[in-house]
Amino acid sequence: MSQVQPLVQEIVIPDRVKADNPRQSLAAEVAERSGTELNRCYQCRSCGNGCPFVQAMDYTPNQVIRLVQFGLRQEVLTCKTIWVCVGCHTCSSQCPMGIDLAAVMDTLRLMAVEAGVVIGKPNIIDFHEEVLRSLEKYGRAHKLGIMLGYKRQTGRWLKDLDLGLRMLAKRKLDLIPSRVRDANKEIADLFTCYWRESA
Amino acid sequence: MSDVKPQDFSYFPGCSLATTAAESNRSLMQAARILGLNLIELEDWNCCGSSSAQTMCRNLSLGMAARNLSLAPAGRPLVAMCPRCLHYLRSAQQCLQADPKTRAALEEKWGRPISTDLEIIHFMEVLVRYGLDRLKANARRSLKGLRFVPYYGCTLARPPRLAKETYFQGEMEHILTALGAEAVPDALMYRCCGSFLSATDPEIVTPLVQEIIGSAVAAKADCLVTACAMCQLNLEIRNTNRAKIPIFHFSEILALALGADDYEEWFVRHLVDPRPVIQKLSKAA
Structure with missing residues (x-):
């Protein structure tokens, strides 16, 4: 006769309950990195109402704050709004609670x-990378090179072609880049960040 | 301090004024020369980092701006004309003040000291210090009859992170009305021009620019005067309104009033020809 298994196994009760996710909340992380207290937001929508670019956004700035407070990391990091924001600070200067929304957008990007x-x-982001390529090479922004590189990436060669030609005719786009003397040494050295590996 | 003449300044042109907005640089140099201000271009300066470095990597953004600070000789203020350059240079300085370790690492890397109490100012501040009366005494051409919208755009008046710094709301009006022009303030003076979206997403920017220009036309202004070279460009290239209205760099109007005579060279570089407005002005005189 085999030994009868006890019906209830011995349960080990830990003396302390460990939280499942010790990670800092998204809201706390964004508040810390941006240096602005986004939990003061009471959804008055001043930011969204004043933003010149709100029509091109998928979430209004106050909705972005809400996503952050709800911890919806994936939704907020993949949204369009944070990229459409150019940091004009209209929202930040209108916020009655003094939240620097532009700094929040900066952090989320x-x-x-x-x-x-x-x-x-x-x-x-293609455009920003193109600008950085120019800065790495010359230490200064070479606009013609940036626009050509950007067009190569997006494949939209005809877009703004007439404008480009007009600017060339007005000698507003220099063919030869203005550059830093020892860009290879002092400037290229600064380009050691992670975006290089991913790009 | 004692052996440095008070009118010496280090000058940071930035990428726009060095290239697309060369007319702003040229007219600024003329104005400075007439006023006896010695703007000494920062030797071997590099881009301030702009929005792109700020977006992609904080260290890069700080490093780009900090290298310029390391090139600036102590004892004379560093002057910038582009509001965004000014913003990034000041932000970097604040960062280095709070972070002596990074500052020391950068100083060692470049073998140059970085002064954290270097004064970084906009050219507008130089004019405020110069004084309106002295400025008026140098005027050679009256701006009487010129109705302008002082267009500040976003950066010269805002960033809360630098809230303790001086911003120059109203300063363009003070200066240009003292020189005889008439400010038309009931237009969109602080509405953002669209910044880099003008390059990536013109369809977002065009309606905004049309609104800005439309407000200036409705207020019966002759022109807009901008404090920022990127604003100037965006307002010119993204205006598809039938009404074309010239967009001046602040430095151009200033230099014009001070009697600079190579203005044809600046104005041919504009996409909206400003010469009819200038001719109207000289006829009235």
Whole structure:
């Protein structure tokens, strides 16, 4: 006769309950990195009402704050809004609670790049990368090179072609880049960040 | 301090004024020369980092701006004309003040000291210090009859992170009305021009620019005067309104009033020809 198994196994009760997710909340992380207290937001929508670019956004700035408070990391890091924001600070200067929304957007963009998520407005990050390529090479922005590189990435060669030609005719686009003397030494050295590996 | 003449300044042109907005740089140099202000271009300056470095990597953004600070000789203020350059240079300085470790690391890397109490000011501040009366005494051409919208755009008046710094709301009006022009303030003076979205998503920017220009036309202004070279460009290239209205760099109107005579060279570089407005002005005189 085999030994009868006890019906109830011995249960080990830990003397302390460990939280499942010790990670800092999204709201706390964004507040810390942006240096602005976003939990003061009471959804008055001043930011969204004043934003000149709100029509091109998928969430209004106050909705972005809400996503952060709810901890919806994926939704907020992949949204378009954070990329459409150019940091004009209209929202920040209108917020009755003194929340620097532009700093929040800044932080969320960086977090999206760091997390390597799908970018909500890929053409905008393409543009920023093109600018950085120019800065790495010359130490200064060579606008003609940036626009050509950007067109190569997006494949939209005909867009703004007439404008480009008009600017060339007015000698507003220099063919030869203005550059830093020892760009290879002092400037290229600064380009050691993670975006290079992912790009 | 004692052996440095008070009118010496280090000058940071930035990428726009060095290239697309060369007319702003040229007219600024003329104005400074007439006023006896010695703007000494920062030797071997680099881009301030702009929004792109700020977006992609904080260290890069700080490093780009900090290298410029390391090139600036102590004892004379660093002057910028582009509001965004000014913003990034000041932000970097604040960062380095709070972070002596990074500052020391950068100083060692470049073998140059970075002064954290270097004064970083906009050219508008230089004019405020110069004094309106002295400025008026140098005027050679009256701006009488010129109705302008002082267009500040977003950066010269806002960033809360730098809230303790001086911003220059009203300063363009003070200066240009003292020189005889008439400010038309009932237009969209602080509405953002669209910044880099003008390059990536013109369809977002065009209606905004039309609204800004439309407000200026409705207020019966002859022109807009901008404090920022990027605003100037965006307002010119993204205006698809039938009404074309010239967009001047602040430095152009200033230099014009001070009697600079190479203005044809600046104005041919504009996409909206400003010469009819200028001719109207000289006829009235």
